[in-house]
Amino acid sequence: MKEKTGFNPQSFAVIGAGPVGCIVAAFLAKGGYDVTLCDVIPELIEPATTPGIILEGAENLQQAVTRTCTNVDDLAANPPDVIIITVKATATPLIASAIESFYKEGMYVVSWQNGIDTELDIAKILGKKPVMRAVVNYGCGLVNPGHVRIPFHHPPHYIQELDPESAPATEAIAEAFTKSGLATSRTDQIVSMVWRKSVMNASTNPVCAVTDMTLGEALTDPFVSQAVRGLVKECIKVARGNEISLGWDYYPYCMEYMMGGGAHKPSMASDFAMKRRTEIDYLSGKIIEYGEQAGIETPCNTAIRAYVKALEAKF
């Protein structure tokens, strides 16, 4: 069952019971898989077994998971075939370290997150072989613990392994997701896919966080929308400077995708509302870092990162 060519995942652990993790856990459980949902906050996982996770909006479903736990170390007793990481990017290294204590050959770990290079944080600890990166194409928020509102869902989601030898396992995991109702495709262009999503996140998440605006409001406000467009153009320059292909039609695609977000407040706005650390280092921070690498100035990203960091410091 765990051989390279015959990987057939049956058990999944989802780490993080925020809206993104609840969606993954509910779909995989509906697909008939053994699903453990893990979160450090007991109240967030409590409803996941009874009455079950509730999804509403672009997807409508009520589904119980197999079990829950409050500590990644609890997974050691019965290690799952696949671990899906659905926490904010800043928590990834800590989780990878916890997984290391019970990791064994044949287990796979997926970064189902936003942000640039999150998968490298995992690979630094576990090596490349078990690590996969995904690009998530839904917008969501928690109404209550275990109750998720999904304003939009644009399948498919994308996934790729870091080590080419793990490609058959990626195919098997994508198939399990797809069979469960979350259409997911294996790609060999994950870096481009991550950047296509991250340019949107870097251009809107911090702006919506500091202005407390929805995507629709930020993109239609005469002044704020100029800031967003400036960020998008700067991020595109940085991608090009690093020879990362976004596709010839990227600018209109990206503006349309973000406008389609309408009344959704990006996840960084929820972080501000809850006074939590944000993913700014994995969005604007990475754009600035890659800009420096290619000799491209990034004044828009540098400014928005400064505002987010200054406000974050007050939490």
Ligand SMILES: NC(=O)C1=CN([C@@H]2O[C@H](COP(=O)(O)OP(=O)(O)OC[C@H]3O[C@@H](n4cnc5c(N)ncnc54)[C@H](OP(=O)(O)O)[C@@H]3O)[C@@H](O)[C@H]2O)C=CC1
């Ligand atoms: N919300 C959205 O619309 C979308 C979000 N994304 C991305 O998906 C990822 C997850 O997002 P989201 O669900 O909004 O995140 P949330 O922060 O709402 O949920 C993550 C949960 O994981 C918990 N957690 C943190 N560390 C651990 C740990 N060591 N063990 C167990 N649980 C832990 C967090 O607790 P605590 O709060 O205490 O840290 C939190 O409850 C992010 O990268 C986000 O950018 C992608 C697409 C859409």
Ligand SMILES: CC(C)(CO)C(=O)C(=O)O
């Ligand atoms: C806004 C959205 C849904 C897509 O850009 C997102 O990824 C987030 O909320 O972090």
